[in-house]
Amino acid sequence: MKLSVDIIQRQAKMRAHTATHLLHYGLEKLLWSTKQAWSLVDNDLLRFDFSCKDPISAWDLQMLESTINSWIQHGVTVNTNEMSMDEAKETWAKAFFEDKYGDTVRVVSIAWSVDDDLDLHSVELCGGIHVGNTSDIWAFKIIEHSAVAAWIRRISAVTWTKVAQEAHSYESRLHSLAQRLDCQPKQLEEKIEKILGDLAHLQADHASLQGKIICTHLDEFHQECELPSAWSARWKGCVLNISWTDLEHHSFKEVVNAAKWKRTQRNRILYTNEGNFAIYTWTWDLSAKDFAKQQGLKWGGSDQFVQGKDEKIKEVV
Numbered sequence: 001m002k003l004s005v006d007i008i009q010r011q012a013k014m015r016a017h018t019a020t021h022l023l024h025y026g027l028e029k030l031l032w033s034t035k036q037a038w039s040l041v042d043n044d045l046l047r048f049d050f051s052c053k054d055p056i057s058a059w060d061l062q063m064l065e066s067t068i069n070s071w072i073q074h075g076v077t078v079n080t081n082e083m084s085m086d087e088a089k090e091t092w093a094k095a096f097f098e099d100k101y102g103d104t105v106r107v108v109s110i111a112w113s114v115d116d117d118l119d120l121h122s123v124e125l126c127g128g129i130h131v132g133n134t135s136d137i138w139a140f141k142i143i144e145h146s147a148v149a150a151w152i153r154r155i156s157a158v159t160w161t162k163v164a165q166e167a168h169s170y171e172s173r174l175h176s177l178a179q180r181l182d183c184q185p186k187q188l189e190e191k192i193e194k195i196l197g198d199l200a201h202l203q204a205d206h207a208s209l210q211g212k213i214i215c216t217h218l219d220e221f222h223q224e225c226e227l228p229s230a231w232s233a234r235w236k237g238c239v240l241n242i243s244w245t246d247l248e249h250h251s252f253k254e255v256v257n258a259a260k261w262k263r264t265q266r267n268r269i270l271y272t273n274e275g276n277f278a279i280y281t282w283t284w285d286l287s288a289k290d291f292a293k294q295q296g297l298k299w300g301g302s303d304q305f306v307q308g309k310d311e312k313i314k315e316v317v
């Protein structure tokens with residue numbers, strides 16, 4: 001019993017290993033120049049890390065996958081030959097020549113030539129186990145493409161029946177997603193578009209409601225406001241020390257935006273104890289900019305509206 005399990009696992013590793021050689025060659029065709037950085041071969045599962053600066057596009061990944069599947073479907077013989085290192089170098093076998101190899105090396109070659117697009121000429125120095133023919137792999141599916149370090153990217157893929165398992169798992173995820181959204185799997189795109197549209201509307205409504213709530217707070221504060229002594233008496237305005245207990249979870253930026261919207265009603269200085277401030281003027285002969293300059297505040301903005309962060313604002317008001 002143990003022996004048969006071992007054989008099953010050995011065959012699963014053989015399929016993944018030969019598929020790794022096909023992937024390596026496919027990537028060289030696609031990227032022109034790349035180098036293997038690390039590779040893992042497991043039961044019908046492989047991970048291949050290689051040098052590559054930019055992500056590979058979804059289209060290129062699909063083409064790579066379908067090219068590898070063509071090589072698999074056309075049943076190309078996998079040849080293994082032992083030879084001297086010098087002979088191996090003449091075959092242009094891919095190898096880590098910085099690694100130590102013995103006098104005799106094993107060369108695994110998979111070659112097939114039909115047209116330029118599907119041309120296959122994989123030759124690698126390799127001591128691992130392989131299938132005798134690419135058709136033994138049955139199918140190949142990329143399940144991950146990601147960056148693992150600067151200039152190093154990873155492709156993970158499955159072979160044989162794991163391809164079907166992967167498809168089933170995607171299918172059941174799609175079905176459960178469709179069920180949650182109360183539609184058929186083929187209606188998912190349409191449904192998601194609608195949900196995103198509704199969400200955008202709700203967010204816009206929410207923002208306008210937030211603004212109104214803040215404005216109500218600002219109105220309540222009007223009565224308690226006093227003019228700053230530094231301001232001319234002709235300024236009809238108010239100073240608000242924004243207290244977060246009054247405005248709860250609203251940010252200073254939200255308050256500033258809401259008050260800006262109400263600018264036509266009052267001149268205002270809004271500030272916090274941390275030194276955030278905003279100054280608005282609505283009468284055109286009054287300049288928020290000039291006031292900030294006179295008081296020596298660090299500010300940015302326009303004639304009628306300035307804002308900044310300066311502890312000095314507390315002395316000014």
Ligand SMILES: [Zn+2]
Nearest residue numbers: 124126127128
């Ligand atoms: Zn190998």
